Amino acid sequence: MNFFNHKQKQPEVESPPQQVGRLRASPGWQRFSKNRAALWSLRMLYALIFVAVFADFLANDKPIYCRIEGQTYFPVFKEYGIKYGLSQGNGAYFRREWQHEVYEAVIFPPITYNAQQADTPNRHTSPFGKQAVKSWRFRHWMGTDGIGRDIAALMVHGARAAMLVSIISMGIATLIGLLLGSLAGFFGDERLRTSPPRLLLNVVALAAGFFYGFSVRAFAITEGVLFTELLKSFGILLVCLLVANLIAGQMERRFKFSASVAIPADTLVNRAIEILSAIPTLLLLLSAAALLQKPSIIYIMAIIGLLRWTGIARYIRAELLKIRSLEYVEAARAMGLSEWRILFRHALPNGLAPILVVVAFGMANTILIEASLSFLGIGLPPESASWGNTLQDARSAPQSWWIALFPGLGIFFTITIFNLIGEGVGEAIKT
């Protein structure tokens, strides 16, 4: 109370105005925003995310808004409605050739093609050459590929695939890396202690979870929709672990078991990191991708996420090794907070800033991996829009330089953005 009163009487003059917000006022942000290249990269990243989110409104063969014979339509919204089962398209909607309609009023997306549509009269057309289109409005600004798909539309929808893969797989990797790395760094080999029954029950639960979740359900997993079945399997595994820990808690209370077994978290995590980094990533990814009979974006994200957590784990481990001996952690411990609470509420948040650097570089790397896998023909399905897939198509058509140039520029641009952001954050943290 005293402290508050004191503060009210003498408000700090130098503190930044409140409306600026906490993040913007932090010294780290101030240093980051002085780095012009990094700041602009961040803005470009926002733009890229905008493109990825609104890809359907930026490149679509249907108009966003139009009026035909006195009727008003919103075909792009309708498309979303049909996709998610909210509305049903009638025959006219499907039959209509939107590009050849006579409109009273119309707003087309900036790129008037979608990523799948093959504009057959215009195959391998150069962006500068003659194109068989009605008006400049329908021009292929970046040319077309061998079956007449618009490269600009492929670029826009490829940005969506790239951002989706990089954000989600990096999210998975970050979660795993943070958890394992902080366990290793904060607890080391000695301090993660548990009681014998809890350890035993957890081992049993893990085995049971794998048996009932995966071994028993192998048939269901292969026959049903893989994704939902896998979710159910992981649910079973979690339930097994939950039950085991509840029982263990009861046992500890009843029979007064003490936490006498130390789990060598550091050694275990370090060995896992060593093994994963010993196998060349691309080779491991290639063989893991061979598991999938039908490539799909979800599994590619999962595979990349499950294999790329080692960098983050390594960094957070090093951070927490430093943090765990700081005075405020000692103080928290002296106050009687539990180790887990100290780790997640006090130690881990303090070590997150350097992780931003690793995540930014990791995003760049993930985009590269996705593009490489698609380029090799084992990433995203060949018909889906991805920069890697388009680059692959370019190899069979050396006369069409534009097919190779633009998707490569897209990858290059995105990777540069992430690298610049990573460097900016790194420098902002260092000083």
Next chain:
Amino acid sequence: MLQYLLKRLLLFVPMLFVISFIAFGLNQCTPGDPVDAALEGSGVMPSAYLREYRQKAAALELDKPPFYFTLTAVAYPDTLHKIIPQRNREAATALIAQFGNWPEISAYLQQLAAFKTKLDDLRPDPAAKDQFNLAMYATERLPQTYQPASIQAGLDSIGLALARNPALQQKVASEFEALQQAYRQIGSNQSRWKLYIPTFHGYGFHNRYHNWLIGILKGDFGTSLKDGRKVSVKIKEAVNWTLSLTITAILLAYLLSVPIGVYSAVHQGSKTERVVSVFLFGLDSMPNFWMASLLIIFFTTPEYGMDFFRVLGPASLPADASFGERFFSALTGIILPVFCLTYTALAYISRQVRTSMITALKQDYIRTARAKGLTASQVVWKHAFRNALFPLITMFASVFPAALAGSVIIEQIFNIPGMGQLMIKSIQGDDWPVIYTILMLASLLTMIGILVADLLYAVADPRVDLSNKNRK
């Protein structure tokens, strides 16, 4: 030092073990029948297919259990691995997964086999050949069918064919009745509870993993399923290409990046330095497969009049080519891929050299050196560079695996028969003996790379004590 080296080398063993588990596990989870992969394209007659299949499967030891033990439900017998072809085994497994009663399923499968032999024995009278073939076709399909509706449909079509051909029906009526009876038994005597009780089957040392491991320890990596050649021979050819590519590229990158990095650190802030730095940063973000594609498009196709290089890979020369021709051909074939691998490493290394040189140049001893009147080049090379060298050495540990991985895609693009291309081809063709070996070998090379970097680090910096346990 020697003790440390031995310890690290000993650690290789468990690591390689785990990697072999991973490779083997991946294989087990991967769909696709290795025997079919091996038989594909060898021109086996349909009539001899099953016999060939059995021989091949026995040669590949596919009738042996995969591992030392299995942990499955009680419902699954421990002799499941003996059912071949793999499709039949998968169908039997799927039947068990649905009904859980192996005795009934086994009886049904035996009944099915008996019915087929009975049909085989009967020569059809020419008048009713169609019906006979129909029944035969359905019978042959049944062992691979596991959905109840499909099995019922198969049985129905046999029944229909028999009904149209009374003569045939008379001969096999009892067998067909027994078959239908056996199938009905599966449905009525379900024991799904058996699917939820775990059990443990041990197989001892007579399993595929063990044999494979023993083979590797004896130096026998098995034979490729695709062309029947020794895996070791195939990989030896490939490794030469990959290693010569990556090592040339890394050497070039180190040779070029040291002067570039040192220059840009010494002349920090000058106009040239800034241009060089931006350029290097751009180069670092440039995906090498894009660069490779662009190079191929512009420099190897006659489309743009700049086809200075060949790309078809080094193997496409006539056999009687002279050494000079060979050399020249290899050279022009290898320049572009080496360039692609070099610039990625170059961009990374020179940026690191620059950073560590800048740190070194800020140190007090540099000021001292300048103060005592040493020349600029002496300060830079003798004092600063010596100390900036360590990160350069440890970087080898990350540059080498990166170059190995990078060469996968570069080899594929430039059609160089190295490990990367071999790997991709083997993955596409389910050629697992090759995939195992490449995974293990590439991992071994990576581990050696990391070890060499650690050792060099100790050699370069006498303060580094490798026996220290808390080394980071």
